[in-house]
Amino acid sequence: MADYMELVKETILMILSIIYYWLKAIVLTFVPTSLQAKDISGETVLITGAGCGIGRLMSVRFAKLGCRLVLWDIDPKGNEETARQCKAEGASARTYTVDLSKREDIYRVAGEVKQDIGDVDILVNNAGIVSGNKFLKISDSMIQKTFEVNTLAHFWTCKAFLPAMVERNHGHVVNIASSAGLLGVNGLCDYCASKFGAVGFDESLRFEMEMQGKDGVHTTVVCPFYISTGMFAGCKTRVPWLLPILKPDFAANRIVDAVLCNQKMIILPRSLYFFMGLKGIIPTKVLSILCLYFGASNSMDEFKGRDGKQD
Numbered sequence: 001m002a003d004y005m006e007l008v009k010e011t012i013l014m015i016l017s018i019i020y021y022w023l024k025a026i027v028l029t030f031v032p033t034s035l036q037a038k039d040i041s042g043e044t045v046l047i048t049g050a051g052c053g054i055g056r057l058m059s060v061r062f063a064k065l066g067c068r069l070v071l072w073d074i075d076p077k078g079n080e081e082t083a084r085q086c087k088a089e090g091a092s093a094r095t096y097t098v099d100l101s102k103r104e105d106i107y108r109v110a111g112e113v114k115q116d117i118g119d120v121d122i123l124v125n126n127a128g129i130v131s132g133n134k135f136l137k138i139s140d141s142m143i144q145k146t147f148e149v150n151t152l153a154h155f156w157t158c159k160a161f162l163p164a165m166v167e168r169n170h171g172h173v174v175n176i177a178s179s180a181g182l183l184g185v186n187g188l189c190d191y192c193a194s195k196f197g198a199v200g201f202d203e204s205l206r207f208e209m210e211m212q213g214k215d216g217v218h219t220t221v222v223c224p225f226y227i228s229t230g231m232f233a234g235c236k237t238r239v240p241w242l243l244p245i246l247k248p249d250f251a252a253n254r255i256v257d258a259v260l261c262n263q264k265m266i267i268l269p270r271s272l273y274f275f276m277g278l279k280g281i282i283p284t285k286v287l288s289i290l291c292l293y294f295g296a297s298n299s300m301d302e303f304k305g306r307d308g309k310q311d
C-alpha cells in the first residue's frame with residue numbers, strides 16, 4: 001500500500017512538472033532574447049571551424065558580447081581573418097591550427113590552450129565536412145573522415161574541456177549538428193549518420209549532466225536546414241516560403257541567442273519543428289511522399305559544395 005501511495009505521489013508530481021515546464025517553454029518562446037540572456041562577457045569561447053562560414057560569424061558575435069575567443073581551424077589563413085574581425089570588435093582572439101579528424105592533434109592543441117589561456121567556458125563544436133555523394137560512391141576514407149570531424153571530434157574536445165566545466169559546475173557545450181541529424185536525406189548517408197551521432201551525443205551528455213546535478217553545465221544542439229555558406233552550394237529547396245535556405249548571419253545569430261538563453265535544442269527554420277514532430281507519428285511511406293513533395297529528396301541533386309563533390 002505504501003509503495004502504491006508513493007507511486008501515485010510520484011505520478012502527480014511528474015504531471016505537475018510536465019505542465020510547469022511545458023508552460024514555461026511556451027511563455028519563454030514569446031520573451032525577447034534580451035530579457036532572457038545570460039551575461040557571458042569575459043568568458044572564454046572556443047569555436048572549432050572558426051575559419052569561415054557560421055563559425056566566423058558566431059566568433060564575431062561572441063566578440064561583440066565581450067568574450068575571449070579561442071579559434072580552431074585547419075585553415076590558418078581563414079582563421080587569422082576571423083581573429084582580425086574579432087579583434088576589430090575589441091576582443092582578444094587566439095588562433096590554433098588543428099586537424100579535427102585527428103584525435104592526437106585535438107588533445108595536443110587542447111593542452112596548448114589550457115597552458116596559454118586556461119579553462120574554456122563555452123565550447124562550440126562547429127567544424128563540419130560533407131562529401132555530397134551517393135553512399136556507394138563515397139570512398140571508405142571519406143566516410144571515416146566525415147565521422148571523425150562531424151562526430152568523433154566532439155567527443156575528444158569534450159574529453160579535453162568538459163572535466164573543468166564539471167568541476168566548476170559552469171560551462172556550455174554547443175554541438176552544431178543539422179536537420180540532417182534528425183531526418184535522413186537522399187545523397188547524404190555519411191553526413192546524416194554523422195550528424196545523427198552528434199545529436200545523440202548531445203542528448204546523452206545533457207542527461208548525464210542533469211543526472212549528476214550539474215545544473216551549471218549546459219548543452220545546446222543545433223539542427224539547421226541548409227545555410228548559404230558555400231558548404232552546401234548547389235543545394236535547392238522546393239518550398240522557399242516554408243523551408244528557406246538560411247542566411248548565414250541569421251543562423252549564426254539565432255545559435256548565439258540560443259546559447260545566451262541556455263536553449264537545449266534549436267531547429268532552424270521553425271517550420272521544421274512541425275515536420276520533425278510529424279516524422280514520429282506518420283507511416284514511413286507517407287514520410288517518403290512528403291520528402292519528395294517538399295523537395296528534400298531531390299535537394300542534393302545539383303550539389304557542388306565548397307570544393308565540388310569529393311570522391
Ligand SMILES: NC(=O)c1ccc[n+]([C@@H]2O[C@H](COP(=O)([O-])OP(=O)(O)OC[C@H]3O[C@@H](n4cnc5c(N)ncnc54)[C@H](O)[C@@H]3O)[C@@H](O)[C@H]2O)c1
Binds near residue numbers: 050052053099
Ligand atoms: N551550411 C549548411 O547548409 C549547414 C546546414 C546544417 C548544418 N551545418 C553545419 O554547420 C557547421 C558549420 O557549417 P558552415 O556552413 O559554416 O561550414 P563551412 O564549410 O563554411 O566551414 C567549416 C569550417 O570547418 C573547418 N574544417 C573543416 N574540416 C576541418 C578539420 N578537419 N579540422 C579543423 N577544421 C576543419 C573549415 O576549414 C571551415 O573553416 C558544420 O558542422 C555543418 O555541418 C551547415
